[in-house]
Amino acid sequence: MRNRSLLILTTAVTAGALTLTACGSRDDKGKGGDGSGEGGGITVTIGLDAPLTGELTALGLGIKNSADLAVNTANKKEYVKGVTFKLVALDDQAQPSSGQQNATKLVADKSVLGVVGPLNSGVAESMQKVFDDAKLVQVSPANTNPALSQGPNWASGDKKRGYKSYFRTATTDAIQGPFAAQYVFKDAKKTKAFIIDDKKTYGAGLAGTFKGEFEKLGGKVVGTQHIDPDTKDFSAVATQVKSSGADVVYYGGEYPAAGPLAKQIKEAGAKVTVVGGDALFSPEYVKLAGAAAAEGDIATSVGAPIESLNSAKEFLANYKAANYKEAFEAYGGYSYDSTWAIIEAVKKVVEGNGGKLPDDARAKVVEAVQGVSFEGVTGSVSFDEFGDTTNKQLTVYQVQGGAFKPVKSGTFGG
Amino acid sequence: MNELPQQLVNGLLLGSMYGLVAVGYTMVYGIVQLINFAHGEIFMTGGFGALTVWLILPGGTSMWVALPLMIIGAVIVATAIAVGAERFAYRPLRGGPRLAPLITAIGLSLALQYAVWVWYPEAKSARTFPQIPGGPIELGSVTIQTGDIFLVIAAPICMAFLAFFVMRTRTGRGMQATAQDPDTAKLMGVNTDRIIVIAFALGAVFAAVGAVAYGLKYGVVDYKMGFLLGLKAFTAAVLGGIGNIYGAMIGGLVLGVAETMATAYVDQIPGMEQLGGQSWANVWAFVLLIVVLLARPQGLLGERVADRA
Numbered sequence: 001m002r003n004r005s006l007l008i009l010t011t012a013v014t015a016g017a018l019t020l021t022a023c024g025s026r027d028d029k030g031k032g033g034d035g036s037g038e039g040g041g042i043t044v045t046i047g048l049d050a051p052l053t054g055e056l057t058a059l060g061l062g063i064k065n066s067a068d069l070a071v072n073t074a075n076k077k078e079y080v081k082g083v084t085f086k087l088v089a090l091d092d093q094a095q096p097s098s099g100q101q102n103a104t105k106l107v108a109d110k111s112v113l114g115v116v117g118p119l120n121s122g123v124a125e126s127m128q129k130v131f132d133d134a135k136l137v138q139v140s141p142a143n144t145n146p147a148l149s150q151g152p153n154w155a156s157g158d159k160k161r162g163y164k165s166y167f168r169t170a171t172t173d174a175i176q177g178p179f180a181a182q183y184v185f186k187d188a189k190k191t192k193a194f195i196i197d198d199k200k201t202y203g204a205g206l207a208g209t210f211k212g213e214f215e216k217l218g219g220k221v222v223g224t225q226h227i228d229p230d231t232k233d234f235s236a237v238a239t240q241v242k243s244s245g246a247d248v249v250y251y252g253g254e255y256p257a258a259g260p261l262a263k264q265i266k267e268a269g270a271k272v273t274v275v276g277g278d279a280l281f282s283p284e285y286v287k288l289a290g291a292a293a294a295e296g297d298i299a300t301s302v303g304a305p306i307e308s309l310n311s312a313k314e315f316l317a318n319y320k321a322a323n324y325k326e327a328f329e330a331y332g333g334y335s336y337d338s339t340w341a342i343i344e345a346v347k348k349v350v351e352g353n354g355g356k357l358p359d360d361a362r363a364k365v366v367e368a369v370q371g372v373s374f375e376g377v378t379g380s381v382s383f384d385e386f387g388d389t390t391n392k393q394l395t396v397y398q399v400q401g402g403a404f405k406p407v408k409s410g411t412f413g414g
Numbered sequence: 415m416n417e418l419p420q421q422l423v424n425g426l427l428l429g430s431m432y433g434l435v436a437v438g439y440t441m442v443y444g445i446v447q448l449i450n451f452a453h454g455e456i457f458m459t460g461g462f463g464a465l466t467v468w469l470i471l472p473g474g475t476s477m478w479v480a481l482p483l484m485i486i487g488a489v490i491v492a493t494a495i496a497v498g499a500e501r502f503a504y505r506p507l508r509g510g511p512r513l514a515p516l517i518t519a520i521g522l523s524l525a526l527q528y529a530v531w532v533w534y535p536e537a538k539s540a541r542t543f544p545q546i547p548g549g550p551i552e553l554g555s556v557t558i559q560t561g562d563i564f565l566v567i568a569a570p571i572c573m574a575f576l577a578f579f580v581m582r583t584r585t586g587r588g589m590q591a592t593a594q595d596p597d598t599a600k601l602m603g604v605n606t607d608r609i610i611v612i613a614f615a616l617g618a619v620f621a622a623v624g625a626v627a628y629g630l631k632y633g634v635v636d637y638k639m640g641f642l643l644g645l646k647a648f649t650a651a652v653l654g655g656i657g658n659i660y661g662a663m664i665g666g667l668v669l670g671v672a673e674t675m676a677t678a679y680v681d682q683i684p685g686m687e688q689l690g691g692q693s694w695a696n697v698w699a700f701v702l703l704i705v706v707l708l709a710r711p712q713g714l715l716g717e718r719v720a721d722r723a
Contacts, residue, residue: 053531055636057539199693225677226691230642232632235424236677237692243417256540260632267550267559287542288634 042357044346045086046071046339047106049099049117049127052091055256058284059119062329063141064089067116069315069322070339080347082355087339088112092123099123103130112136113357113365114342116335121145122201124166132163135363139167139341141334144278144302145205146174149386159386165366167387169334169341169378170302171394173202175412176277177209179394180250180300183408184275185217187396188298190248194223194241194272196261197252206277207252214250222246229257237261238268246272254279259288266293278302281330281397281404291402298407303378303393305406306333315377337376345369419556421678422671427562429670430569431631434624435647436654436662437576438496438617444593444657445613447512448504451519453621454644455526456496460622461543461635462534463491468544477546481564481626484544488622495526496618500611523641530637540636543629565627572623573663576616580659585612593657646699653703655716664714672702 048067050060071085088109090102099118106112107130114137118124121143128148131138140148149168151160184190193214197207204226211221223244225237241249242265249265249272251258262274266289273296274280274289280299289297306312315336319328328335345368349361358364373382379391392411397404438453450456467487471480503522507515530537551558558566580586591599592609600606628643629635646669654665676698681690689697706714 053538055539226693228693228696231692231695232628232634232639233428233673234692235428236421236674236695239417239420239424240678243420259540260634263633264559267561269550269557284539288540290542290545290633 041082041084042350043084043086043111044080044113044357045088045109045111046342047102047109047112047115047117048087048089049092049102049106049115049123050089050119051094052089054093056094056119056254058282058326059142059279059329059331060091060094061326062332063117063119063335065322065324065326066141066315066319066328066332066335067339069319069324070336070343072322073318074340074343079343080350083346083350085343085346086111092118092120094120094123096120096123096126100126100130103127107131107134107136113346113361114139114369116141116338116342118143119331120200120202121148121205124148125201128163128166132165135165135360135366137165137167137342137345137362137366137369139169139338139369141168141338142170142278142331143168143202144170144173144176145201146172147201147205149388150174161386164387167338167341167369167383169337169376169381169389169391170278170331171389171392173206173209173277175392176300176302176394177206177211177252178213179410179412180275180277180298180396181210181213181217181219182412183298183300183396184248184250184273185214185219187408188248188273190273191219192222192244192246192248193219194225194244194246194249195221195252196225196227196237196249198229198254198257199226200229200253202277202279203252203254205252207250210250210252227253227257227261229253232260234261234264235268238264238270241265241272242268242270246270248272249274251276251280255282255285255288259285259294262289262297263293273297275299278330283327283329283403286399286402286404291399294399295402297399299397299404301330301395301397303333303391303395304409305395305397306377308406308409309377309379311375311379312377333377337378337381340374340376341369341372341381344372344374348372416555417678419554421674423556423558425671425674426667427558427565427631427670428674429650429667430565430663431624431627431666432643432647432650432669433663433666434569434572434620434627435643436650436666437572437620437659439648439651440654440656440659440662441589441613441617443651444659445589445596446504446508446610448515449519449648450499450504450614450617451516451644451648452499452503452522452526453496453617454640454642454647455523456492456499456618456640457621457625457628457644457647458635458637458640459495459526459530460488460492460618460625461629461639462530462537463622464488464626464629465541465543465635466491477544480544481546485623485626488626489619492618492622492625493615496614496621497611500614505607505610523644527637527641534637537637540634543633543635545633546630559631561630561633564630568623568627572620576620576659579616585609589613649699649703653706653713655713658713658715661713661715668714669699669702673699 050063071087092099146154197203275298278301281301286294348368349364395409464484588604650665650669654661673695677692
């Protein structure tokens, strides 16, 4: 009988393990701050949290490198007299649980006066309270879920800011989804949409706002699906898309699943354009879907194309000169601006206190970030009463010749 | 358009891949009564073995030349790791408490994942896998993708070969004998240690072929690909009756079809809208497993599990 009970045990373990798919956490070690600067100056640590390993590595490393560049630039310019900035980057693997652990760790390090990150809205949800309790400012370069800043009832107009310490330089899905819907319906003239999402905070939110606007414009939703982004077999979904007769697929989710999904949908023979949000706007998407399958696909992203902005020229030149191994990707500019917002705030606090850090430096920095206003890489950077960026620019990118090219830029007008 | 035939084909294709990997679980279990939880990772390293061959080959090599070499590469890597695991991780624990090798297997599984993650160049995120050129095959309303053609051909060949090997060859009969009673088999002159190594190696060969099929089907390999697929294949092995190689294949096919059907049709049943879709497919797969195990604890084709208690 022992054999059978072992079999039952292992089956139970399997079932349990499946629900915990891909959980786990790892920390960057050996980077802890000791708080001492050279020459008796002040060292201010800026924390960073992003997925530095796992499927979203490309986006995460772009965020990390850009923040690193901002810190180095500030140090080189001696932008804040007497203050040396230091970046401590932690890996959240796109997992909310790791993000929360990292947040706790950053809060415990007294030299940390601000945090850049995270990438994922779902991760941000787990961090907000930890940071807010410690009055530690957090500026995300990439979170787009409106609820993070405007509260869970934002859609019905009841906007309420939950956490005073939370800011972001990326625009929200409340305008990104509808912006995509307008482009798809009015410019690309597609009327039958199949909507797919990954049930995560970001993906489901985006798909929801797209659907609302698309139907309002007169488009027809011919099917919906929810996928498990950890699986790679989307053949059943691809067949449904094909038989639904859709001419456009809107995917709310991220490129690691979107790439294979688009590949399988196109291969199934569906004549559709795959459209998604900023988490599809990565060269990795084209790689995973295959250049041929991805051709013509569309991703919206926050802000104007970086290459076209005057304010970005210095960033582009410096990024190149710094020889980072990885590209800055979709959120590099936002990450630079997020970091710089913290640097500006620290400058204001230090200069307002006779060149020293006040005792309640963290709380003062939160206040100062609320009031920052400067020309950043992505345009003018300042925050509204919810901590959202005042810059509501968005751009539509389309895969042409194997790479995303900007096709339309603008602000969403409701 | 009636999509049922296409969905059935989708399910069968997914199921054949589960089946190929499930064979490795079932054979090892049948002979040493060990659930080799690292088998999913042996599958994964097979995928990276094939990718390595592709990267070594000069650019522009035709897929018709490259594919056989990639299969050989996958088989060599997966077999080497499986045989090494047997020799250094499982054999020292043979005869020890049952749970010891099980825990070792889970440890080995994580070790292999992170070894690839740390040492394989750029394996920290998904790596693209070369594709077969050419278009899909259309059979009436059913389309078979270019990437699936390999699976359509390889899976039946592999299964036929395995049936022949186990039923007709001396070694195969040795495996059957060892599975029935290792001590008596030893007394009859069967080298059981060798048989066990062969079981591990054969399982690895099948997993390697499965991994090449995975790469061609989905266009990517990554260090985590063995985890979920390994669990599914193990489920397929249990569903079919663990220890029975035909059961593994049947279990795989049933599981694949069940998942596909759950994705395509469950949310169309009135009142079940919230429980359908691809994100629920895993849940339905396990509901099916539990239902089968309640009705037939030995699995679809299994025999009495407790014959050696």
